[in-house]
Amino acid sequence: MSTTDDKAIEPRKTSVSSPENSPSICRGDLEDATAIPDDFITNKWQRKANELIGLAGAEARGIERVDEIFRTGRLALKDYFSLTIVWFSVNLTSNILTIGVLGPVTFGLGSLDSMLCCFFGTILGSAATCYMATYGPMSGNRSLVGARFSMGWWPTKLCVILAVVVMLGYGLVDAVTTGLIFSAVSGGSLSTIVGIVIFGIMVWVISSFGIKYVKHYEEYAYVPQVCALFILVGVAAPYMDVHAKSALTGKTLIGARISYLFTCASGPLGWAPFIADSLVYHPPSTSRVGVFFSTFIGFVASKTFVEFIGIGLGSGLATNPTWAAGFNATGVGGLLVAAYDPLGSLGHLCAVILGLGIAANMVPGNYSAAFCAQLIATKAEKIPRIVWNTLATIIYTVIAIAGRNKLLPIFSNFLPLIGYWTIIWIVITLQEEWLFRRRRNPTKPYDWAAWDNRNLLPMGIAAFTTFLIGWAAAILCMSQAYYIGPIAALVPADMGLPVAAAWSAIVYPPLRYMELKKFGR
Incomplete structure (x- = not known):
């Protein structure tokens, strides 16, 4: 397996894990917070992006998680x-x-x-x-x-x-x-x-x-x-x-x-x-x-x-x-x-x-x-x-x-399609948190530091299956100028969004339960 793939699987530890072992880091220092962490820098372009912070106050950080020690104080x-x-x-x-x-x-x-x-x-x-x-x-x-x-x-x-x-x-x-x-x-x-x-x-x-x-x-x-x-x-x-x-x-x-x-x-x-x-x-x-x-x-x-x-x-x-x-x-x-x-x-x-x-x-x-x-x-x-x-x-x-x-026409046809997939994802997220993670571990439902370790993340089988079923339900109930689903034709109305949400809410819990029982994550 390539080095790139190994990095995607193995958890990468930030070079600074606590304020004590890095006195130069100040809690709430936005300049430090917006820099790309040293352990993620692999090329000169990332280093130059960090240099822009000092020159223009620009933000260099990408998808790397912002550790608690870099956050601002209480709001x-x-x-x-x-x-x-x-x-x-x-x-x-x-x-x-x-x-x-x-x-x-x-x-x-x-x-x-x-x-x-x-x-x-x-x-x-x-x-x-x-x-x-x-x-x-x-x-x-x-x-x-x-x-x-x-x-x-x-x-x-x-x-x-x-x-x-x-x-x-x-x-x-x-x-x-x-x-x-x-x-x-x-x-x-x-x-x-x-x-x-x-x-x-x-x-x-x-x-x-x-x-x-x-x-x-x-x-x-x-x-x-x-x-x-x-x-x-x-x-x-x-x-x-x-x-x-x-x-x-x-x-x-x-x-x-x-x-x-x-x-x-x-x-x-x-x-x-x-x-x-x-x-x-x-x-x-x-x-x-x-x-x-x-x-x-x-x-x-x-x-x-x-x-x-x-x-x-x-x-x-x-x-x-x-x-x-x-x-x-x-x-x-x-x-x-x-x-x-x-x-x-x-x-x-x-x-x-x-x-x-x-x-x-x-x-x-x-x-x-x-x-x-x-x-x-x-x-x-x-x-x-x-x-x-x-x-x-x-x-x-x-x-x-x-x-x-x-x-x-682009706008009127485009807007409903946004809602179809986002509502499915939101329903899955809510159920994952409240039906599964908080029931198993109320005090620490998530290990947010595992964001780049696929071995600690869900398999995604339940979510992906739910996503497909939700989309299929939305297509059957959508009513647009370019396509009217068979169920939508009976109303007639675009029912894709609520139906996608309802089917996702029904399908995800049993599938996720089976996934957890089989894989434990």
């Missing part, structure tokens, strides 16, 4: 508030308007129906995702590194590949929305491609240098967005039809409500594979309840605010020819510019602010893209995080340029 109330602000900022961006517009435009729902489905769908998806955030401080492992403790070594790679698809999909949507806004503001004289490239550069600069830059940016990015959105509400409110009724009736209406509710749930679910990545530097003493509610409030407050505005804009398309023309020309970008048009130059400035602000939605995803890449193969761990961040930016920028004219 104060202001730190939990900061978590709320960060995730409020991430989701307070104009691309999220598209989710709101889908209610009246794609699903044919009235304003009240759309808002109720949006609100409860957002709560459902946010609750599941924000629970996954609590594993960051508890484990010191990135989100999908932690997936190894429920999915096993090899099945986790499937989750990683799907997470990469999620990241690239959101990169496409975010970049194209920015490009369309820029094009609409310029009256078509500025190519959409220019806006896409500007977006990619902004995201790369902020995310590539690491967590310190990401957090500082997100803590303030929401301010201009809030101002621009309130101006949008003020100027567009008279044309929003808040009394618009659903165009559907009977079983078709019920199906549209169900489909839209779970589409809205899929939005926050898309963050589940990444949300813990920025929390690994917090100590294990961090309150799980505090992390959950801090992130949950940020998600729900921002997403419902923006999506409700999107619902209002979508409801006005039927009665406002100017809005309809802008939307038909360049999607949400054209709709925004048309709504701001009475304000002249100020309106154009607000549209540009919202266009640039979309970067806040992509920065955490691009930051996490590197960890996904490093998890695909053992050799990929040796390539510094900043290289993977750069490559990810290039890939989704090129995809966005190629697919810039098909944004709304």
